Amino acid sequence: MDALRHHLEWSRSPRLVLTDPRSGCVPDWLADLLVAAGDDGLAGLTAVYRQAERRAHQRENRVLRIRALLAEASVEFERTGVTPAEPLYYVAMQHRLARSATAAHYWIAVLLSRADIAPLYQARLWRELAALHEVDGSYETGLACIKESLAICARHPADGALQAAASQSHLQRSTLLRLSGRYAEARLAIASAQDASGSSPAPFVRGLLALRTAGLDLVIGHLDDAERRYAEAAELFDGVSANNRRYAILRQVTCLRGQGDWDAAATLATRLLDDVADDPYRTGQVLLELAEVEIERRNETGLTLVLDQAAPLLSEGDGVESLRWRTLLARSAVVFHKSDAATVQRARTALGEVLQIASRQGRGDVTRLLMALHTLAELSAVHELPFTSLHATRAAVLAAEIQRIAMTNTEDRWQMKRTREAVYSLAALLHTQHGRHADTAAVLELGKADLIELALGDPVLSLLTENLAPSPPLETQNELAEAVALLTDLTDSLSDITLSARTMPPLPGTAFPPAGFDQSLTIGLIDDERGWTAIRALGSPTATWSSSTVTAPANVSTLLTRLVRSPAPNLRGVSNDTWRQLGRFLIPNELGDSHSGSLLVSPDPRLWGIPWSALPLGERYLVDRGPLTLTPSLLSHSALQQRRPVPPLGSGPVNTHLDDSLCGSELERDALQRWSESTRPRPGLLYITGHASSPESAIGAERLDFDTLSRAHLPEIVILNGCWTGASRPVYGRDPFSLAVGALIGGAKHAIAGSGHIGSEASAHIGSGLLRHLAKGLEVASALRQAQITVRDDHPEAGPLDWGGLVAVG
Numbered sequence: 066m067d068a069l070r071h072h073l074e075w076s077r078s079p080r081l082v083l084t085d086p087r088s089g090c091v092p093d094w095l096a097d098l099l100v101a102a103g104d105d106g107l108a109g110l111t112a113v114y115r116q117a118e119r120r121a122h123q124r125e126n127r128v129l130r131i132r133a134l135l136a137e138a139s140v141e142f143e144r145t146g147v148t149p150a151e152p153l154y155y156v157a158m159q160h161r162l163a164r165s166a167t168a169a170h171y172w173i174a175v176l177l178s179r180a181d182i183a184p185l186y187q188a189r190l191w192r193e194l195a196a197l198h199e200v201d202g203s204y205e206t207g208l209a210c211i212k213e214s215l216a217i218c219a220r221h222p223a224d225g226a227l228q229a230a231a232s233q234s235h236l237q238r239s240t241l242l243r244l245s246g247r248y249a250e251a252r253l254a255i256a257s258a259q260d261a262s263g264s265s266p267a268p269f270v271r272g273l274l275a276l277r278t279a280g281l282d283l284v285i286g287h288l289d290d291a292e293r294r295y296a297e298a299a300e301l302f303d304g305v306s307a308n309n310r311r312y313a314i315l316r317q318v319t320c321l322r323g324q325g326d327w328d329a330a331a332t333l334a335t336r337l338l339d340d341v342a343d344d345p346y347r348t349g350q351v352l353l354e355l356a357e358v359e360i361e362r363r364n365e366t367g368l369t370l371v372l373d374q375a376a377p378l379l380s381e382g383d384g385v386e387s388l389r390w391r392t393l394l395a396r397s398a399v400v401f402h403k404s405d406a407a408t409v410q411r412a413r414t415a416l417g418e419v420l421q422i423a424s425r426q427g428r429g430d431v432t433r434l435l436m437a438l439h440t441l442a443e444l445s446a447v448h449e450l451p452f453t454s455l456h457a458t459r460a461a462v463l464a465a466e467i468q469r470i471a472m473t474n475t476e477d478r479w480q481m482k483r484t485r486e487a488v489y490s491l492a493a494l495l496h497t498q499h500g501r502h503a504d505t506a507a508v509l510e511l512g513k514a515d516l517i518e519l520a521l522g523d524p525v526l527s528l529l530t531e532n533l534a535p536s537p538p539l540e541t542q543n544e545l546a547e548a549v550a551l552l553t554d555l556t557d558s559l560s561d562i563t564l565s566a567r568t569m570p571p572l573p574g575t576a577f578p579p580a581g582f583d584q585s586l587t588i589g590l591i592d593d594e595r596g597w598t599a600i601r602a603l604g605s606p607t608a609t610w611s612s613s614t615v616t617a618p619a620n621v622s623t624l625l626t627r628l629v630r631s632p633a634p635n636l637r638g639v640s641n642d643t644w645r646q647l648g649r650f651l652i653p654n655e656l657g658d659s660h661s662g663s664l665l666v667s668p669d670p671r672l673w674g675i676p677w678s679a680l681p682l683g684e685r686y687l688v689d690r691g692p693l694t695l696t697p698s699l700l701s702h703s704a705l706q707q708r709r710p711v712p713p714l715g716s717g718p719v720n721t722h723l724d725d726s727l728c729g730s731e732l733e734r735d736a737l738q739r740w741s742e743s744t745r746p747r748p749g750l751l752y753i754t755g756h757a758s759s760p761e762s763a764i765g766a767e768r769l770d771f772d773t774l775s776r777a778h779l780p781e782i783v784i785l786n787g788c789w790t791g792a793s794r795p796v797y798g799r800d801p802f803s804l805a806v807g808a809l810i811g812g813a814k815h816a817i818a819g820s821g822h823i824g825s826e827a828s829a830h831i832g833s834g835l836l837r838h839l840a841k842g843l844e845v846a847s848a849l850r851q852a853q854i855t856v857r858d859d860h861p862e863a864g865p866l867d868w869g870g871l872v873a874v875g
Contacts, residue, residue: 679869729829749780791818
């Protein structure tokens with residue numbers, strides 16, 4: 066402890082210790098302590114310095130706080146000969162918060178080398194060392210430090226103080242995991258912190274729990290939850306921790322920005338900027354938020370001013386904020402279409418630095434890599450560097466999938482896909498533009514319904530709120546690392562020639578048209594500032610994929626916006642012209658030009674509320690070209706086909722749940738009676754009619770819902786003749802769960818269900834005709850098609866939702 070002995074003479078003089086070196090004077094709020102020091106010797110000095118430290122803490126005067134702590138430690142060591150762990154621990158912490166990493170490391174190393182440090186401070190010091198490694202981006206080293214801290218805590222399970230320390234160590238672990246993009250593990254670490262904190266944690270610990278949970282919610286995309294928890298944390302930190310309170314307010318700015326309330330975000334950030342004027346680190350963070358706001362506002366002048374203001378603080382570092390600054394610099398070149406060579410090269414160089422730093426051994430910052438790769442893909446696409454743009458967008462998709470498939474919580478996984486929508490959309494667009502049509506289909510199918518795919522193989526999974534998912538295969542992580550390494554070298558120039566198709570990283574999935582259909586169509590939607598765009602990929606078992614994009618006209622854009630903003634939009638009253646244009650928007654021309662045949666459609670999750678059979682196709686409708694089946698994803702259809710062999714025809718069971726209050730129910734009852742009395746071989750059947758008010762709501766007098774259907778042992782064919790029974794919530798990223806999908810998970814091979822507000826009398830006619838055609842031996846989709854065509858032709862007054870509102874799902 067030579068450093069403390071060196072400070073001893075200085076520590077004996079309260080006037081020297083309490084003099085602020087910036088002013089050369091003892092502040093008025095410490096002057097009385099000079100008198101209080103008196104002649105009580107070293108013990109009296111200890112008391113004086115403890116009071117001075119508390120006052121400095123209250124006034125957020127870090128310089129004087131460190132001086133008081135050092136003086137106290139020096140005096141105590143001289144007086145007792147025992148290592149003064151507590152004051153020196155806080156000295157290290159204050160140096161870390163002041164971004165004086167060298168001094169912080171020094172004091173932690175000194176303390177950890179001492180044999181008389183109590184377990185509580187050993188655990189805290191290892192956590193403090195982990196926090197230092199968080200700042201320099203050495204996340205794996207930080208996690209190793211946390212392991213040491215938690216091991217110490219585990220050896221003292223009955224010690225309340227050590228268990229409180231364990232709670233904070235778990236929270237530090239969650240932060241390191243979040244920053245490295247391992248969100249599922251971070252969620253578990255927060256749960257461990259909650260357990261360790263006990264039943265009545267202190268306000269500071271409660272604030273930390275709220276803060277770290279909010280941070281995870283924010284990066285995953287649960288903005289409302291994050292904003293609520295940040296507000297809670299700010300309130301808990303009020304009067305307890307000014308630094309953490311400011312950080313909680315700063316992240317409320319992030320939430321407001323993400324929710325599109327840019328004016329409120331800018332107002333709060335500007336006010337906060339004054340509060341953190343003496344803290345360069347927090348100032349840089351606030352400026353980054355203001356820069357993000359200016360990008361959203363498309364305010365080039367404002368963005369330039371903010372980035373320039375932040376440059377002295379952030380342009381040279383390796384921390385998360387410095388990587389964000391570089392990425393924002395590059396994004397500005399994309400957003401504002403800057404084309405001069407110097408600006409483009411500066412942007413590429415900045416992104417290369419992000420890729421190099423974020424991919425360092427022991428860091429593995431997947432989130433920063435993903436953002437930089439996506440921005441590089443955009444920049445390269447604008448400046449016609451096709452191989453670079455494709456390489457970068459494929460690597461970005463790899464990064465996005467590594468994060469998404471590692472999520473074990475259903476809502477987190479869905480929200481993660483939603484948050485990364487721009488990454489998947491750009492990849493689909495670029496592959497289409499460059500003629501890589503099979504890759505377009507693969508990107509469109511990624512994560513479209515993977516929970517449904519699992520549930521079709523194991524129905525129990527569909528009933529769980531959390532589904533354990535395997536960690537990303539090491540092979541995928543290695544492929545991402547290789548792709549990043551190649552791109553990092555390339556960003557030093559504007560060249561595109563060092564890349565070729567042979568060097569492209571693989572996509573984490575493929576798409577194959579199922580053999581049971583003449584053609585398969587997978588569709589994705591993009592909603593951005595330019596309006597709605599559809600990406601259509603069409604394939605068949607005997608031909609390669611083809612893909613195309615089309616921009617929606619204004620009236621179709623308005624209709625699509627209605628579809629996604631309401632959980633149960635009513636499409637009645639849509640004009641014939643809009644209806645025809647919607648058909649042209651969703652259906653590739655090749656389908657209209659080709660011969661008739663069966664078609665499997667894997668829609669974007671926002672398109673399940675459309676009566677697909679009734680979409681215009683030239684002078685005809687989609688139903689006229691052949692049997693039509695909708696599926697949550699191409700893989701879910703394959704899982705359904707592989708689940709069990711088709712049972713032989715025989716005397717299958719017939720179960721009915723009819724709502725006699727609905728118009729036309731007598732038609733269905735008569736048809737079902739004939740079905741039951743038939744001596745012809747027939748599959749098992751469940752037929753349900755009734756009202757459903759929105760996707761996934763219950764149907765019929767028995768209020769049959771998704772859980773009931775998915776838990777049942779259902780016959781081969783399930784007909785759910787009611788509104789919304791085949792529709793799902795129109796939300797991107799979410800598996801399209803519906804009552805029809807519940808029936809498939811419950812054992813059905815085929816489901817017939819309503820895609821929206823369907824007419825009860827017309828659908829009763831179709832249900833009756835459907836049963837007649839099934840009794841004749843027609844396949845389910847073919848039987849539905851014949852019934853729909855008959856009702857449409859016999860009742861020209863019927864609208865699309867009347868005759869085309871039922872869809873086959875399988």
